[in-house]
Amino acid sequence: MELVSAARRCFLFPFSRPPKQSFLKAFLLDGDLQSWLGGEAREVPDTPTRPLQRSFGSGLRWGTQSKYSPALLALNLLLLDGMAKAQPKFQVERDFEREYGKLQQLEDQTKKLQKDMKKSTDADLAMSKSAVKISSDLLSNPLCEQEPGFLEMVTAFDTAMKRMDSFNQEKVNQIQKTVIEPLKKFSSVFPSLNMAVKRREQTLQDYKRLQSKVEKYEEKERTGPVLAKLHQAREELRPVKEDFEAKNKQLLEEMPKFYSSRIDYFKPSFESLVRAQVVYYTEMHKIFGDLTAQIDRPGLSDEQRERENDAKLSELRALSIVADD
Numbered sequence: 001m002e003l004v005s006a007a008r009r010c011f012l013f014p015f016s017r018p019p020k021q022s023f024l025k026a027f028l029l030d031g032d033l034q035s036w037l038g039g040e041a042r043e044v045p046d047t048p049t050r051p052l053q054r055s056f057g058s059g060l061r062w063g064t065q066s067k068y069s070p071a072l073l074a075l076n077l078l079l080l081d082g083m084a085k086a087q088p089k090f091q092v093e094r095d096f097e098r099e100y101g102k103l104q105q106l107e108d109q110t111k112k113l114q115k116d117m118k119k120s121t122d123a124d125l126a127m128s129k130s131a132v133k134i135s136s137d138l139l140s141n142p143l144c145e146q147e148p149g150f151l152e153m154v155t156a157f158d159t160a161m162k163r164m165d166s167f168n169q170e171k172v173n174q175i176q177k178t179v180i181e182p183l184k185k186f187s188s189v190f191p192s193l194n195m196a197v198k199r200r201e202q203t204l205q206d207y208k209r210l211q212s213k214v215e216k217y218e219e220k221e222r223t224g225p226v227l228a229k230l231h232q233a234r235e236e237l238r239p240v241k242e243d244f245e246a247k248n249k250q251l252l253e254e255m256p257k258f259y260s261s262r263i264d265y266f267k268p269s270f271e272s273l274v275r276a277q278v279v280y281y282t283e284m285h286k287i288f289g290d291l292t293a294q295i296d297r298p299g300l301s302d303e304q305r306e307r308e309n310d311a312k313l314s315e316l317r318a319l320s321i322v323a324d325d
Contacts, residue, residue: 096248099255100197106262107190114183121172121180128165135161153295160291164284171280178272186265193258200251203244210237 135158138144144151214237217230316322 092248092252095252099252099259102259103190103193103255106259107187110183110187110190114180114187117175117180117183121175124168125172128161128168131161132158132165156291156294160287163287167280167283167287171276174276175273178276179269182265182269186262189258193255196247196251200244200247203240203247206240207237207244210240213237 135154138154139151139158141154144154210233214230214233217226217233220226
């Protein structure tokens with residue numbers, strides 16, 4: 001700070017009065033500075049080197065050897081000082097945003113997965129219920145009363161559809177219990193996490209406001225009243241800073257742990273999902289195997305069945321009541 005203050009005095013000395021604004025605002029707004037910067041440059045090298053691209057030591061040596069160097073030296077020192085202070089803060093914010101961004105993505109994916117699983121189970125139930133409805137409608141068809149052979153086939157089909165619906169209901173109940181409900185419980189954690197992040201953000205805003213207040217008094221002339229206000233501002237800043245750092249540290253430690261725990265949490269659910277599907281389709285293989293044995297005519301290929309259907313359809317079309325006009 002002493003070096004930076006010396007640089008500020010070195011820069012502002014040729015212009016008789018110190019600016020009331022911050023250094024950068026003064027640099028941009030002060031009319032005298034704009035006039036001076038817009039004036040004719042003296043002793044400018046043929047290939048000038050940008051101050052920020054020089055080493056700190058070489059910048060100091062170069063600054064002592066140039067007639068127009070006080071302003072550039074001060075600017076160099078202030079920017080280096082500001083960059084050095086800001087870099088750790090920027091890194092902390094980048095780390096926080098990276099970890100919180102991963103959790104926000106995880107929250108969205110969890111909600112989407114829960115929604116998709118619910119749609120899948122609803123579709124499964126609708127399918128089996130529709131199959132039962134079809135078999136029931138066939139049983140109530142008057143044709144079954146007249147054709148005992150057809151009645152026997154439809155009865156076997158109806159029994160198979162009801163068995164399918166029963167196993168499907170068991171599968172959906174298992175998925176609801178072991179997959180959808182755990183997803184729902186996992187999603188319920190995120191509101192608490194988001195509230196903790198919101199409290200951190202509120203504390204950060206208070207921290208920035210009080211830090212800006214301290215910096216404002218640090219830039220003023222060190223008179224008695226200013227020093228008193230500076231001391232008071234620092235006292236107000238200290239507990240808020242400690243509170244923010246505690247909240248920030250806790251979140252930075254716990255957010256990666258929460259994110260990495262997702263696999264251990266979800267793995268049993270998806271193992272259960274696979275088992276439920278295996279049990280269901282194993283039973284479906286048995287049910288439809290039994291149904292095929294009851295109603296199928298062995299020895300007929302699919303092509304033969306298709307030709308028989310086409311022949312029956314041709315006979316129907318030959319009837320005068322369905323002939324084209």
